[in-house]
Amino acid sequence: MLERLNQAMEHIERHLDRSVDVAELARIAVTSEYHFRRLFAALAGIPLSEYVRRRRLTVAGAEVLAGERTLLDVAVRWGYGSTEAFARAFKAVHGVGPGEARRTGAALSAQPRLSFRLTIEGSNSMRYRIVQKDTFRLAGRKARVPLVHEGMNPAIVAFVKSIEPATRERIEALSDQEPAGIVNVSDGLAGNRAEGTELDYWYGAVTAAEVPGDLDVLPVSAGAWAVFETSGPFPEAVQHLWRDVFTQWFPANPYRSRPGPEISRTRISADGAHADAQLWIPVEPAS
Known part of the structure; x- marks a missing residue:
């Protein structure tokens, strides 16, 4: 199960620039959409949609600071229809707008990639x-x-x-x-x-x-x-x-x-x- 969950996480990373297909993630994990969402939230501590949003804006943040693309290009690449919508989402995660971040080189927040590993926590049996x-x-x-x-x-x-x-x-x-x-x-x-x-x-x-x-x-x-x-x-x-x-x-x-x-x-x-x-x-x- 953990291997399949990690395969689903890899799929998310490869498709961050498009809408998340939860049905496909569930298929990779060999489970139902309902169970995949609940299991992810329980293991990760945040909803799947919030994790994906943070990951997108983490990668987008790096592109904003790099300065190689216009802010509109960055916004469109990561699924936002306008620079205004992108700025609101960017500020909600990073605490600063993309324009200011680019001008000042502000410190940004980063959502690390999730992976699931086996740890020795189940030493007590569950009846x-x-x-x-x-x-x-x-x-x-x-x-x-x-x-x-x-x-x-x-x-x-x-x-x-x-x-x-x-x-x-x-x-x-x-x-x-x-x-x-x-x-x-x-x-x-x-x-x-x-x-x-x-x-x-x-x-x-x-x-x-x-x-x-x-x-x-x-x-x-x-x-x-x-x-x-x-x-x-x-x-x-x-x-x-x-x-x-x-x-x-x-x-x-x-x-x-x-x-x-x-x-x-x-x-x-x-x-x-x-x-x-x-x-x-x-x-x-x-x-």
């Missing part, structure tokens, strides 16, 4: 099971919140506190299958896992029952789920498990993620310091 589930409903309350990789998410904390205790009890009473009880769900990430990316957060329950009309409902299709368990400090243990699934487990196993909500069943100790959790990720065979 998992594959569960086939029929269609079900996720019922509860949802809110649009920003993604937070480390520490408590203030938006989620405030949202959960806003749900009346009686409503929480009604939601929990709907649970009639695994994962049991109240679950926390992330949906609508659209392949982007950068810090601050918005997602749909659900405080809900997994059910096959009819759902009261005043609750939010998300129909979930049948399919396979990879189920992981962890126990440790809260919220770090849960967040690190989420990270490790995408950066360690997927590259080492013959599965890829498929569209669907990611479900966490978390039980927190009375003092709020420790959690026992399950993480349910929708998957499909990689080939």
